[in-house]
Amino acid sequence: MSDAIIDIRHIAKVYEMGNEEVHALRDVSLTVGANEYIALMGPSGSGKSTLMNMLGCLDTPSSGTYLFNGQSVGDMSDDDLAEIRNQEIGFVFQTFNLLPRASALQNVELPLVYSGAPRSERSRRAEDALTRVGLADRIDHRPNELSGGQRQRVAIARALVTQPSIILADEPTGNLDSKTGQDIMALFDELWRSGNTVILVTHEEEIARHAQRIIRLRDGLVESDQPNEFHATPL
Amino acid sequence: MLRLSEIGESVRIAVDALRINLMRSMLTTAGIVVGVVLVVVMGWTIKGLDAVWEQTIGIIGRDMLYIDKWNWAGGGNWRKTRSRKDITLREALMLKERMESAEMVIPMARNWGGSIKLNNRTVNSSIQGTTYEYGNTPAGVTIEGRWFSEVEDLQATRVAVVGYGIAKSLFEDIEPVGQTIKVNGHPFRVIGVVEKRGFLFMDFIDNQVFVPLSAFQSAYGFYGRSFSVAVKAGNDRLLDIVRDEAIGHMRDIRNVPPGEDDDFSINEMEAFDAQAKTIRTTIWMVGMGLTVLAFIVGSIGIMNIMFVSVTERTKEIGVRKAIGARRASVLLQFLIESALLCVLGALIALPISQIIVASARAILISGLEWDWVSVTSPVIPIDLLLIAISVSAIVGVAAGFLPAQRAARLDPVEALRFD
Numbered sequence: 102m103s104d105a106i107i108d109i110r111h112i113a114k115v116y117e118m119g120n121e122e123v124h125a126l127r128d129v130s131l132t133v134g135a136n137e138y139i140a141l142m143g144p145s146g147s148g149k150s151t152l153m154n155m156l157g158c159l160d161t162p163s164s165g166t167y168l169f170n171g172q173s174v175g176d177m178s179d180d181d182l183a184e185i186r187n188q189e190i191g192f193v194f195q196t197f198n199l200l201p202r203a204s205a206l207q208n209v210e211l212p213l214v215y216s217g218a219p220r221s222e223r224s225r226r227a228e229d230a231l232t233r234v235g236l237a238d239r240i241d242h243r244p245n246e247l248s249g250g251q252r253q254r255v256a257i258a259r260a261l262v263t264q265p266s267i268i269l270a271d272e273p274t275g276n277l278d279s280k281t282g283q284d285i286m287a288l289f290d291e292l293w294r295s296g297n298t299v300i301l302v303t304h305e306e307e308i309a310r311h312a313q314r315i316i317r318l319r320d321g322l323v324e325s326d327q328p329n330e331f332h333a334t335p336l
Numbered sequence: 337m338l339r340l341s342e343i344g345e346s347v348r349i350a351v352d353a354l355r356i357n358l359m360r361s362m363l364t365t366a367g368i369v370v371g372v373v374l375v376v377v378m379g380w381t382i383k384g385l386d387a388v389w390e391q392t393i394g395i396i397g398r399d400m401l402y403i404d405k406w407n408w409a410g411g412g413n414w415r416k417t418r419s420r421k422d423i424t425l426r427e428a429l430m431l432k433e434r435m436e437s438a439e440m441v442i443p444m445a446r447n448w449g450g451s452i453k454l455n456n457r458t459v460n461s462s463i464q465g466t467t468y469e470y471g472n473t474p475a476g477v478t479i480e481g482r483w484f485s486e487v488e489d490l491q492a493t494r495v496a497v498v499g500y501g502i503a504k505s506l507f508e509d510i511e512p513v514g515q516t517i518k519v520n521g522h523p524f525r526v527i528g529v530v531e532k533r534g535f536l537f538m539d540f541i542d543n544q545v546f547v548p549l550s551a552f553q554s555a556y557g558f559y560g561r562s563f564s565v566a567v568k569a570g571n572d573r574l575l576d577i578v579r580d581e582a583i584g585h586m587r588d589i590r591n592v593p594p595g596e597d598d599d600f601s602i603n604e605m606e607a608f609d610a611q612a613k614t615i616r617t618t619i620w621m622v623g624m625g626l627t628v629l630a631f632i633v634g635s636i637g638i639m640n641i642m643f644v645s646v647t648e649r650t651k652e653i654g655v656r657k658a659i660g661a662r663r664a665s666v667l668l669q670f671l672i673e674s675a676l677l678c679v680l681g682a683l684i685a686l687p688i689s690q691i692i693v694a695s696a697r698a699i700l701i702s703g704l705e706w707d708w709v710s711v712t713s714p715v716i717p718i719d720l721l722l723i724a725i726s727v728s729a730i731v732g733v734a735a736g737f738l739p740a741q742r743a744a745r746l747d748p749v750e751a752l753r754f755d
Contacts, residue, residue, distance in 0.1 A: 154749050157658070159657075159658060159748045159749050159752070160748075160749050179662070179663055180662045180663060180664075183657065183660050183661060183662040183663075184660065184662070186657075186658060186659065186660050187659065187660020188660070192658050192659060194655075194752075198651070198654075198655040198658075198752075200652065200655070202352050202356070211345075211656070211659055212659045212660050213341075214339075214341045214342060214344075214345045215339075215341075215342065215656075215659065215660040215661050215662070215665060216660060217339035217340070217341050217342075218341065219341070220341070220344075223341070259659065263660075
């Protein structure tokens with residue numbers, strides 16, 4: 102599996118809560134290859150948020166190894182992790198997490214600001230990303246001038262703009278009505294079809310059905326990791 | 337490691353953050369405003385003093401020594417000074433004869449309590465008897481008419497040159513030259529007006545009437561009078577030589593035994609320099625003390641509000657970190673915000689300082705009639721502006737450091753979870 106983007110082996114995460122140790126992840130191993138479409142599922146407390154933070158390089162494991170594109174994440178400094186997040190990972194959050202006072206374009210440009218791209222290149226690439234999510238006509242709108250679905254599209258454009266190795270979406274439809282949620286899922290489907298690697302974290306079976314592979318966690322362990330039997334069924 | 341793109345972004349965010357909380361920002365920065373006002377007003381005052389001082393020295397002459405019973409700058413033991421023997425005309429003339437290094441040596445007699453009368457108007461002034469040579473010193477430059485001549489000097493002609501202050505207070509609209517005034521009862525014809533020389537500590541200099549020494553004697557006599565001697569060295573470099581020579585001769589003439597203190601004073605601008613320096617230092621120290629205090633109070637306020645700002649924007653920091661902001665990026669963002677907050681303080685302070693400076697100047701000049709204040713600058717000098725703004729920015733960076741560091745070190749997972 103040397104061509105895997107993500108290769109985690111026996112990782113565990115232990116938090117100290119007072120004098121109690123909380124084992125958020127006990128022993129998780131998995132690999133993610135290019136252009137996979139994965140749903141990460143599990144009840145609350147199963148460790149799926151911790152695993153997502155780990156996969157997104159926001160957090161490092163207490164034990165075990167995590168290789169991202171062959172590089173060991175556990176040995177990285179904060180700034181190295183920031184760089185991986187900037188270049189290789191696109192986050193999509195449940196609550197969109199856009200900067201309220203910045204326009205759609207400025208929000209999408211932000212990762213490029215941190216990667217040091219020149220101004221003209223930033224706006225060109227951000228415009229392309231917004232066009233891809235169908236918001237070419239909304240680039241100067243601020244988040245409060247956009248609907249929930251449009252905000253999530255801006256967030257997806259922000260995740261796409263650096264052309265990351267994976268797109269990591271945490272309950273991306275959790276704050277949307279079901280019709281809008283379906284539109285957003287259609288967008289993820291399309292991104293996957295055009296070659297992106299997508300990992301969805303969700304507790305909704307209906308959302309998970311979009312994925313090609315479903316990983317279920319329980320009590321910090323992988324309960325099941327199977328191809329999605331419904332996958333062929335379009336929504 | 338910092339990227340240009342991030343600096344632009346940081347400035348944009350900081351300006352935004354200040355604009356959103358404009359009222360809060362302005363209140364927070366009040367301490368800085370006070371600090372900057374103090375720095376600028378103090379700086380202006382010191383610069384003004386320097387300008388006044390330079391002006392004065394230019395007029396009085398840096399190469400002039402005045403040998404007198406009294407120490408003009410005060411200082412020393414007053415009782416002891418008072419008990420000194422008067423300097424007689426004979427001593428003054430002997431000094432004039434013996435001095436070799438000086439360009440000019442001019443004996444002078446002074447009558448402090450003179451009354452000058454024109455028609456029915458009377459003003460008080462001091463009366464100076466001096467020689468025609470005094471007209472060649474910087475202190476004897478006339479703006480109207482002329483100084484008295486050697487002939488008038490020899491013949492004890494009753495002619496007078498009046499100081500600028502007298503010309504203004506006594507004559508008002510009347511042309512002084514050609515008028516006859518009564519100087520302590522004796523009529524003198526006014527032949528000239530001395531240019532304005534008065535300055536900070538020596539306003540009396542403009543309230544004098546100069547008459548030939550010979551005329552002074554014939555009118556008021558020389559008995560019981562202490563003379564002074566004005567010595568013009570010719571240039572600054574000769575001053576030490578001239579001073580040493582004058583002291584030697586005077587001690588000899590007045591029979592001061594070796595080891596005893598001089599029983600006369602050498603008055604020169606340098607002595608006033610020391611006095612001016614003391615005043616300058618005092619203003620500077622008091623001003624600096626207040627400024628530092630204001631900046632300390634101000635930076636505590638800034639630090640506090642920056643901690644609030646970091647807490648309020650924890651989630652935003654989390655998002656930024658998630659999409660690739662490094663520690664330095666976050667640190668920079670908050671340092672710039674803090675520095676801008678202080679610069680905002682400076683920008684508020686500058687018009688306030690300008691108003692203070694302009695009104696102080698106007699009040700001193702027209703209210704107190706301290707004309708010499710007009711040599712001070714009516715506007716805040718540009719270097720003070722730059723100093724004030726950069727000091728504020730530095731204070732901002734210093735005050736913002738701890739909060740910015742807290743922001744930079746936030747754990748992205750924790751920060752994202754924050755509501």
